[in-house]
Amino acid sequence: MEIDRLLIDRADGVEVAFERTKAWSTYCKDVIAYVRARIQLEQDHARKVHALVDTSRRDINKPFMPLREIFENSFDTEVEMVSHTKETTEHLRDRVVEALDARRKEHDTVRNALKVEWTKAMKACHDSEETFDKARMAVKMREDALKKARENV
């Protein structure tokens, strides 16, 4: 992919990639928190409306009163709306919140594993470099010693 080539071309490509994936995870967390809170608000509201309708239906039950049928119908509509809200929000919770949360957890696991692997590889690389430098210096010293020995022969 284009983005892969871009990152490979940069010296700090892997660091940038880690930074972006970390940002994606935080973004996901915020999105999930928002959707979850929004669903909660809608469910709380539905519950309160349902309670109010139950109380009001008991109060507004005098016979032969004007517009009574209209209020009864509006109560029925409210109850229907409340049950739709419940269904929809539960569906959203399952399909969006839970799914995205699972995806995010999977992402975090892979990301952390990759990070550990990358840190290990970097350390191994660094260690190799050090060993190489030391070896090169040892060779240099031996060469110098050899040169000096030859001159003194």
Add this chain to the structure above:
Amino acid sequence: MEIDRLLIDRADGVEVAFERTKAWSTYCKDVIAYVRARIQLEQDHARKVHALVDTSRRDINKPFMPLREIFENSFDTEVEMVSHTKETTEHLRDRVVEALDARRKEHDTVRNALKVEWTKAMKACHDSEETFDKARMAVKMREDALKKARENV
């Protein structure tokens, strides 16, 4: 009206009418309480949604994130919805709750005035009956006395 004739034909017609108008007043009170509480619920809900959107908009503002535009749009839609809710509920409060409440107060004032008038009229009627009975008894006594006096003449 038909109902007027029905009530006039009954001995307790006025009492029945008072009972029904009292019931209308109570019914109105319940209806107003319901609509008022329902409006309050809707406004509280809208306020909470607005607060949540404000917070989430601050959180979900990382650049180059997937679906970010969709969330921004959904925030705008929510804010629009909230402002519509505010307008609609305020309109309903003015047009329905306040109007019906004023109508009910007027009805109660008239009803109470009529009741006082009716009680007064009933008392006057009752007093007249009593006076009439007393007068009739007085006449009867005078007649008896006259009869006796004539017999003794």
